[in-house]
Amino acid sequence: MNRSKLAALSAGAMFLVATVLAPVAALAAGSGTLSLSPSSVSLATGSTFYVDIETQAGVAMGGASASVDFDATKLQITSVTKPALGTGWNASGTTYVFPSASTISAANGSGHLAAVAAFFADGTSSLPANTNTVLARVTFFATAAGTSTISLPTTGADAGGILDGTTGAGYGTPATTTSSGATVTVTAGGAANNSATTNVTGTVDAGYVALTCPASVTVPLVRNVDNVADFTCAVGSNVTWTLSVVDQNTDPVSHGYMRDTAQNVKLTDPLFVRYNRQIDAGGNVVYDTSVNLASSPNAQTLAQGQNNVNAPLTFTQMARPIDVAGSYGMSVRFAVVSSF
Amino acid sequence: MNTTTRRLLGGFAIVAVLGLGQGGLVRAASPTPIPPPPSGPNGNETLSVQPSLISVTAKPGATANVRLTLRAAAELDVTITSQGLAQGTDGSFHSVPDAEDASAYSARTMISATPESVQVKPGDVITVNVTIAVPADVGQGTRYGILAVTGLPAGAAPSSNVGFGVELGVSTIVQITDTAQTKTGEITGIAVGEALPGQPLPVTVSFLNSGNSHYGAVPNELVTTSTLQDASGAELATATANGNQLSVVPTFARGVGLSMTPSQALVDGATYHLEVGVGLKDGTVFDRKALDFIWSGGQVLGATGAPIQTPPVSAGPTTDLALIIAAALLGAAVVAVLFLILQRVRRRPRPDVGAAGQ
Secondary structure, eight states, X not given: OOHHHHHHHHHHHHHHIIIIIHHHHHXXXXXXXXXXXXXXXXXXXXXXXXXXXXXXXSSOEEEEEEEEEOOTTTEEEEEXXXXXXXXXXXXXXXXXXXXXXXXXXXXXXXXXXXXXXXXXXXXXXXXXXXXXXXXXXXXXXXXXXXEEEEXXXXXXXXXXXXXXXXXXXXXXXXXXXXXXXXXXXXXXXXXXXTEEEOOHHHHTTTOOEEEEOOXXXXXXXXXXXXXXXXXXXXXXXXXXXXXEEEESOOOTTTTTXXXXXXXXEEOSSOOEEEEEEEEOTTSOEEEEEEEEGGGOSSOEEEEEEESOEEEEEEEEEEEOTTSOOSOOBEEEEEEEEXXX | OOHHHHHHHHXXXXXXXXXXXXXXXXXXXXXXXOOOOOOOOOSOSSEEEEOSEEEEEEOTTOEXXXXXXXXXXXXXXXXXXXXXXXXXXXXXXXXXXXXXXXOTTBOGGGEEEESSEEEEOTTOEEEEXXXXXXXXXXXXXXXXXXXXXXXXXXXXXXSSSEEEXXXXXXXXXXXXXXXXXXXXXXXXXXXEOOOOTTSOEEEEEEEEEOSSSOBSSTTOOEEEEEEEEETTOOEEEEEEEEETTOOBOTTOEEEEEEEEOOSSOOOTTOEEEEEEEEEETTSOEEEEEEEEEEXXXXXXXXXXXXXXXXXXXXXXXXXXXXXXXXXXXHHHHHHHHHHHHHHHHHHSOOHHHHHHHO
């Protein structure tokens, strides 16, 4: 076989694949586009602007994802937000995948933001075909002068795409997706380039921490007994957290002990705060964590967790025969700190 | 090789390349379903704050402003103070006051809040303006702090003998832009716990972040590996701990727990060799250390430091990306081999061509 015949055969095989196999895949999922609006922005350094990530497909859409490439030496992302409720992809039944604050922070170093997506989890719902639909709004802060582009990659790692939402077996298959970006021209001056107001409430979406504890609890003080009082503090959060506790009395002599301030005396034994009482295989009462409030002047860890937890807590207080009769009390502080 | 065989090989090569490409596109274009996050605070909590984390990037000398929203369901005296961030060896986060904030990477003095104190009633929603002023001579890396929102009962004295206050800590990360984010670390200890026959061997690796930015969050996920060998060098067990839940803040050490399940029970009086390594998921290796120990009665009888023997246990990518890359390399190798075969076939003298030339 001569070279020209071989080339012809190879070309024929490529044509076969291109004309038969590829169109079959394309017909199965349709095609769509990811785009940025506006496609051109001009502003001064120190200014803030936004671009909307928009999706459109020739078929109904069951999901969409996008990553954003930008010049981190000239632009910094300050927030990524959903469209208003009931508009764009923020429709009833969609689930959003949004970048965390730390992901945005990392993106501002690398120039690549991943993980912006929305989809219908029920496997049947969709948004209509041939309709421009906003996926998310990305707000940038212009840090340096020059022209740069913001693009939405559709190949490579973290590529964006649109999922076919046509009812049937093809639901969820990737549509052939192309994209168009935006050009940003930043001129020097105009706005101060060393100060920015960043509304982090937007960038971290619903990130929050909350704590609900009873206003007070009565610990019985029966002599010769390790007195027990159960209560619950509710940690509300959608991030990881540490729950800790400390006696608010900072006097090193009596820190961690219930006191009778009128008589200036304290109980012999410190107050313990314990987390998650259980019965072990031997029938013994055990706790995940036991904190002796007198053992450290600082807050001590009771538990670490993620999302909402009703923390089952217990005070235990021994009252000795030698303890002075009186009215003892204490004020403790429970703290929840978000972690990363 | 005849013409039919060459046609088939050529077709396979093309389909292999296109198939790999299609696979990559399908994988990349699919959004990953995750459970929706819980809803935000409903205002019925004793005290809530949103957002839970402040993360800003700023140049030396720059100022950033952030707003927090407080909600209260009780009458409280609320104070907002900037404190240091301390991390326990178990990974827990705590706020520490000025006197105990010894970290060179503290953002405590950069952070201020307005108002600093406020009295709230049930149903109140308060906006707190937080200013982060980065000194011009801040240095390199990232700085950390906690904005502590403390609520103490403002009403009558509690009716019971133990009263409660609540505190919410908003962790704060200030990455200094245009400065080196140094990533280094050191294994400061290896501890082997007790284990009954047949039970996993607990190993704790203490890792100190000696760099100037934290590990744990994507893309700096920490990976800790360990390998257990017997005296002959035979591998008995390996274990790996990774993920983005293993954050370590600069200047703090964290104990990383590993559970090793030996392929055969440890023998009393025998010597074993344990090697551990800590690095990042991208393949960066921070430190490796080894320990020789004698096992007796379900615990370590004696242990000494030992030289590293095995090559680094890969801390490289373990995600689907690794599979994609491996598949791409394999595909490329197949195509290259096929190309070489085709070339050799072309070069082979053919009797019919030779006869025509004569």
